[in-house]
Amino acid sequence: MGTFVQLVVDGLSAGSVYAAIALAIVLVHSATGLINFAQGGMAVLSVYIAWWLTTRGVPLIVALLVSIVFSIAFGALVERYLMRRFERGDPDTAVVVTIGLLTLITGVAGWLWTYNNQQFPSLFSLDTVSFLGVSVSQRSLGTTAVIIVVMAALQGLFLGTKLGLALRAVANNPESAAFSGLPVGRLLMVGWGLAAALGAVAGALVAPQLTLTPGMLDNALVYALAAVILGGLTSPVGVVVAAWLIGVLENLAAVYVPFIGYDLKVAVPFILIFVVLLVRPQGLFGRKTVVRV
Amino acid sequence: MNMHSRSRRAVGIALASALALTVSGCGREGDGGGGGGGSRAEGAASPGITDTTVRLGITTPLSGATAGPGTCTVAGVTAWFGAKNAEGGVQFGDGKKRTVEIEALDDAYDPQQAKANYDQLKDDVFAMTAGLGTPTNRAWRDAAIADEVPQALIMTGDPLFSDPEESPWQLGFVPVYQNEGQAFGELLASSGKDHKVAILSQNDDYGAGYVEGFKSAVEGASNIEIVEELTYEATDTSVDAQLTQLAATGADVMFNAMSLVPLAVSSLQKAQQLNWKPSWFLPSNTSSPGGVLEPGGGAAFPGVYSVAFSKAPAGPAAADPDVVEYLAALKQYGNYQDPPAFPHCQWSWMVGATLEQAFGEMTEPTRDAFMTALRGVSGFEAPLMLPGTSVDATQPGQPAVSSVVVQKFNGKGYGTVEAFE
Numbered sequence: 001m002g003t004f005v006q007l008v009v010d011g012l013s014a015g016s017v018y019a020a021i022a023l024a025i026v027l028v029h030s031a032t033g034l035i036n037f038a039q040g041g042m043a044v045l046s047v048y049i050a051w052w053l054t055t056r057g058v059p060l061i062v063a064l065l066v067s068i069v070f071s072i073a074f075g076a077l078v079e080r081y082l083m084r085r086f087e088r089g090d091p092d093t094a095v096v097v098t099i100g101l102l103t104l105i106t107g108v109a110g111w112l113w114t115y116n117n118q119q120f121p122s123l124f125s126l127d128t129v130s131f132l133g134v135s136v137s138q139r140s141l142g143t144t145a146v147i148i149v150v151m152a153a154l155q156g157l158f159l160g161t162k163l164g165l166a167l168r169a170v171a172n173n174p175e176s177a178a179f180s181g182l183p184v185g186r187l188l189m190v191g192w193g194l195a196a197a198l199g200a201v202a203g204a205l206v207a208p209q210l211t212l213t214p215g216m217l218d219n220a221l222v223y224a225l226a227a228v229i230l231g232g233l234t235s236p237v238g239v240v241v242a243a244w245l246i247g248v249l250e251n252l253a254a255v256y257v258p259f260i261g262y263d264l265k266v267a268v269p270f271i272l273i274f275v276v277l278l279v280r281p282q283g284l285f286g287r288k289t290v291v292r293v
Numbered sequence: 294m295n296m297h298s299r300s301r302r303a304v305g306i307a308l309a310s311a312l313a314l315t316v317s318g319c320g321r322e323g324d325g326g327g328g329g330g331g332s333r334a335e336g337a338a339s340p341g342i343t344d345t346t347v348r349l350g351i352t353t354p355l356s357g358a359t360a361g362p363g364t365c366t367v368a369g370v371t372a373w374f375g376a377k378n379a380e381g382g383v384q385f386g387d388g389k390k391r392t393v394e395i396e397a398l399d400d401a402y403d404p405q406q407a408k409a410n411y412d413q414l415k416d417d418v419f420a421m422t423a424g425l426g427t428p429t430n431r432a433w434r435d436a437a438i439a440d441e442v443p444q445a446l447i448m449t450g451d452p453l454f455s456d457p458e459e460s461p462w463q464l465g466f467v468p469v470y471q472n473e474g475q476a477f478g479e480l481l482a483s484s485g486k487d488h489k490v491a492i493l494s495q496n497d498d499y500g501a502g503y504v505e506g507f508k509s510a511v512e513g514a515s516n517i518e519i520v521e522e523l524t525y526e527a528t529d530t531s532v533d534a535q536l537t538q539l540a541a542t543g544a545d546v547m548f549n550a551m552s553l554v555p556l557a558v559s560s561l562q563k564a565q566q567l568n569w570k571p572s573w574f575l576p577s578n579t580s581s582p583g584g585v586l587e588p589g590g591g592a593a594f595p596g597v598y599s600v601a602f603s604k605a606p607a608g609p610a611a612a613d614p615d616v617v618e619y620l621a622a623l624k625q626y627g628n629y630q631d632p633p634a635f636p637h638c639q640w641s642w643m644v645g646a647t648l649e650q651a652f653g654e655m656t657e658p659t660r661d662a663f664m665t666a667l668r669g670v671s672g673f674e675a676p677l678m679l680p681g682t683s684v685d686a687t688q689p690g691q692p693a694v695s696s697v698v699v700q701k702f703n704g705k706g707y708g709t710v711e712a713f714e
Contacts, residue, residue, distance in 0.1 A: 003541045006567070010533040017530065107356060115360035116634050117554045119588045126590075128566045137566050209562075210530060211555040211588070215358045219530050251534040262524050262535060263496055 002133040007251045013140035015247025016147045017209070020202030021217060021224035022231070022239040023150055024195050029233050030158055031191020032079075032087070033171040034094050035225075038101035040217030042078070043199030045105050046071040047207045047216075048113055050200075051120050060121050064204055068197045075196025076189040083192070084185070087174075109214040122208035143205045147240060150198065154236040167191050226269040230276055232286020242284060246272070338658040341419030345382075347652070348394045349374075350418035352410035352433075353425045353448075355399035362578070362637040366425045366448050367397040368627035369641025370648070372619070375626020377649065386655040386666065400424075404432035415442050420663060423466075423644045425637060427451045427498065438462050443660050445651075445667055446644045446693055448637060451498060455692045457668070462660075464667060465692035466644055470502025470576075471509070472695050473600045474550065477574050478510025480598075480699045481546065482517055484713035489520045491544035491571065493535050493560070495552055496524040503550035503576060520544050525556070532556055533563050540569035547571040551579055561589030572596045572713075577636060577697070582706050583607060584634045596714065597702040602682040602694055603639040605706055606632045615676045643675040647684050647693060679709065 021040055028036045036042075046067045053063035082101070086094040124142035128135040158164040169177040170187045178184045203217065210216045223246060231242030246269040254265040276284060341348040351370075354363035374393035377383050382392040396414060400407035407429035411421065415436075420443035424430060427449045434454070437444045438461060446466040447454060450473075454465040481488060492507075494500030504522070511517040520542045523535045539547065547564070551557045557579040564570065573594050579585055580599035591597045606616050619642055623629045629638065650673055654666035670693070673684040682696040700707035701714075 003537060006537045007534055010531075010537055014531045014533060110356055110360060115356070115358065115364070117361070117584060126562060126566065128568075135566050135568065137562075209555070209559055211558060213358065213555075216555075218358075219528050223530070254534055255538055263526065266526055266528065 003255075004252075005132060005134045007255060008248050009134050009136050009140075011248030011251040012244050013136065013144065013247070014251075015227075015244035016140070016144045017206045017220055018223040018227050018246060019147050019151075019240040019243035020143070020205055021199070021220055022227040022243050023147070023154060023236055024199040024202055025224060025228050026233065026236055026239050027154060027198055028191060028195040029171070029228075031167040031171055031195065032083075032188055034083075034087075034091065034098070035228075035233075036195070037095065037098040037221070038078075038105060039098075039195065039199050040203075040221040040224075041102040041105035041109075042071070042075065042196050043203035044212070044214060044216050045074070045109055046196070046200035047120060047203040047212055048109055050204060051118055051207075051212055052113070054121060060123065064123075064200075067204070068200050071196040071200040072193040075192040075194070075199075078196075079189045079192035080185070084188070087188070106214045106218075113214075115213055115215075118212040120204070120207035120212045123204070139208065146201065146205060150201065151236045151240045154198075158236070163190070223269065226273055230269070230273050230283055232283030234287050235283070235285035238283060238285025339419055339660040339663075340416055342391070342658045344389050345391055346394055347383075347385075347391045347658075348396060348418045349423075349648075350411075350414035350421045351395060351397040351424050352400045352407045352414070352421070352429065353397065353423070354402040354429070355397070357401040357403075359402045359425065362448075362635045363399075363402070363425050364629070365633055365635045365637035366423045366641045367395070368623060368629040368633070369638045369643075370423045370645040371395050371397075372622040372625075372627030372629070373642050373645025373649075376622045377645075379626070383649050383652050385652050385658070386662075387658060389658075391652075400426070400429050402426055402429060404428045408432045408436065411436060411442075415440055419443075420445050420660065422446050422648065423448065423641050425449070430454065434460065434463060441660060443664055443667075445664070446647060448640060450502060450692075452502075452690070452692075455690060457689050462664060464664075464686060466647070466694060467640055467692060468577075468600075468602065468695050468697050469506075469692055470499055470550075471506030472691075472697055473576055474503035474506030474508075474548075475510045476506075476600050476697045476699050477548070477598060478507040480710070480713050482511045482514035485516070487516045487518070488546045489518050489542070489544040490546045490548055491520060491539040491542055492522040492548045492550070493532065493539060494522075494524055494548075494550035496526055499552050500524060500550045504548070507548055507550075525551075527553065529556070532560055536560055536563040536569075537567060540564060540567040543569075545571050547573045549573060549575055552576065554579055554581075554584055557585050558589040561586070561591055561594075565590055565593050570594050572598065574598045577601055580702075580707075581605075581634055581636070582702065586702055591702050592704050598710075598713075599700055599702070599707065600697040601636070601700050601707065602679055602697050603636055603643065603677045604679060605636070606639065607706065619677060639677050643677055643684070643694075646675040647673065647686075650684075681709070 024039050049070055050063040050067035086097050122139055124139040126137050128137050166182050166187055170184050174184050227239050227243035231238030250265045250268045253260045253268045254262045353366045354360050378392045382390040384390055398410040400410050411433035422445050425448040430447050430449050444463045448467055449465055450470040452469045454460050454463040494504050525532045577600050650670045651667040655662045668686050671685045671687045675684055681698045684693050686693045698709045701710045
């Protein structure tokens with residue numbers, strides 16, 4: 001029993017890592033209609049900036065704030081000077097551009113800071129809290145708490161504010177949004193900037209555990225995309241729940257389903273996606289896309 | 294494929310003969326002794342070697358996730374020969390002094406790229422060496438055999454490369470995975486106490502090799518019981534679930550055959566969070582004091598063990614004259630500024646020293662003569678080697694270095710241990 005609960009808790013904390021990146025992907029998608037494969041790479045770049053500042057003696061919290069500000073600017077600039085050229089064209093082209101961007105950023109980070117694993121300090125201590133015979137680190141608890149706060153803020157932004165509505169309008173139909181007087185270009189920059197800032201937070205949360213390397217988030221990105229599809233591209237709550245579900249089910253399947261074991265557990269989220277999408281093509285929490293003809 | 298490689302070989306022989314005809318006028322000495330039966334004309338210089346220079350090729354990951362160790366595999370050997378070139382070159386067994394040039398290409402740990410790099414280099418270089426990676430080195434092994442290009446002292450623990458029957462033009466440098474697992478297993482079995490062992494290994498040849506070596510050493514030892522054996526995938530971002538399951542067994546020894554630094558760090562951390570503190574074994578490439586044990590809190594465990602054959606540049610050995618000379622050369626000639634975080638830099642330096650030994654015994658400037666000379670190196674204590682280890686390329690089925698010593702983490706660095714405490 002103790003092991004079972006511990007496995008669930010372990011799964012939740014692994015899921016929180018996936019959820020952090022998944023939220024940034026949802027934000028860009030809601031604001032621009034694109035899936036940004038470079039989300040993880042941009043996050044890693046921000047974390048490197050924070051790390052570089054801490055090695056220069058800047059306190060961690062200040063370094064994080066600076067990196068977040070940098071991320072907003074960087075995200076907005078990437079949108080304005082790179083992505084804008086592809087936004088009107090085929091969405092597939094734009095997605096491929098983001099993959100290229102991922103490769104480029106990874107290469108630049110490796111060139112500037114080498115591929116060695118760097119230790120990134122954590123905001124939360126590794127001391128454990130025990131309850132019901134289960135131990136969980138403060139770092140996992142802190143990560144999960146931040147994820148929940150961010151999730152609630154995003155849900156509120158998109159569903160409860162004018163800015164959120166405007167962002168969604170631009171993503172949904174840029175031309176109509178422009179006709180109704182929305183500053184489409186600026187809103188797209190805001191969307192990318194916010195997503196990059198969120199990515200920076202996500203990266204800083206997971207970097208102490210994964211250790212900072214240019215490819216730090218590459219594997220996590222796969223799980224994050226799985227969570228995004230499973231939870232529904234439009235729903236912050238959905239992707240977080242999906243990410244937790246993936247983390248927990250993966251652990252439980254590995255331990256309690258003998259033929260899966262640790263070798264096949266990586267397939268669990270994808271089988272899950274397959275099944276869910278057959279029944280609910282919009283994902284667990286997603287809204288159906290309605291096209292007016 | 295057979296037809297293809299045969300015809301290619303025929304072309305190779307024809308070319309070599311033509312080459313032999315054209316150059317036999319000049320660089321020929323001491324004819325008649327050749328009873329070798331190699332397909333190449335005896336005595337004619339192989340590609341990549343002249344009377345004054347020899348060119349070596351490396352394909353290794355210089356970008357991507359394995360770039361850290363990969364960069365080291367180039368830096369060490371470049372530093373070694375950089376220093377030698379500055380002294381005027383390396384003395385060869387044929388009496389000539391040659392400077393050594395190194396051409397390194399990035400394969401990003403991608404087997405196809407490694408093969409492409411090999412194809413690009415093979416006609417310009419005398420021998421390929423030092424490159425890191427099992428799948429990447431495997432990708433061009435067949436081609437190297439067909440082309441008769443040495444693939445010498447490469448950084449892989451795959452035993453395939455050390456079998457002279459199957460791999461006549463190959464020789465691995467570092468101990469095969471089995472050597473490492475076995476060394477720890479022997480130490481544990483001889484402790485005289487009962488031990489329950491938990492195993493967590495990477496689900497590939499790497500992990501399986503360590504476990505195989507360990508099991509062969511503890512087989513029949515009545516004091517060792519393996520209570521649980523789990524695996525993980527090299528793409529996993531977390532092994533928390535495995536650690537939770539292993540901690541529940543209450544094992545007092547953890548055999549952790551893991552090649553990924555972040556996972557090794559988080560394994561140590563997770564075990565502490567679960568308040569499970571067994572003695573811990575880590576492979577040589579993921580047991581760096583600064584890179585793994587400090588961030589992972591290795592001092593919390595009763596003992597963290599690893600195996601090694603090279604001195605570590607940090608910690609107590611920093612004042613060792615070997616280490617001082619090595620670090621200076623690495624900086625000046627290897628273009629590597631910081632004290633390296635990966636042992637591959639030291640290993641690559643030793644590859645340089647071992648190559649020089651082979652060059653010194655090589656009586657003809659041919660690839661054939663080089664391989665013969667290389668397979669004759671034995672009992673060579675290369676610079677940076679720990680007492681009790683040496684280069685011995687004469688043993689079939691073993692890499693150039695197969696002797697390792699077990700070491701225990703002492704809070705800062707490692708010290709060799711004779712017994713398991």
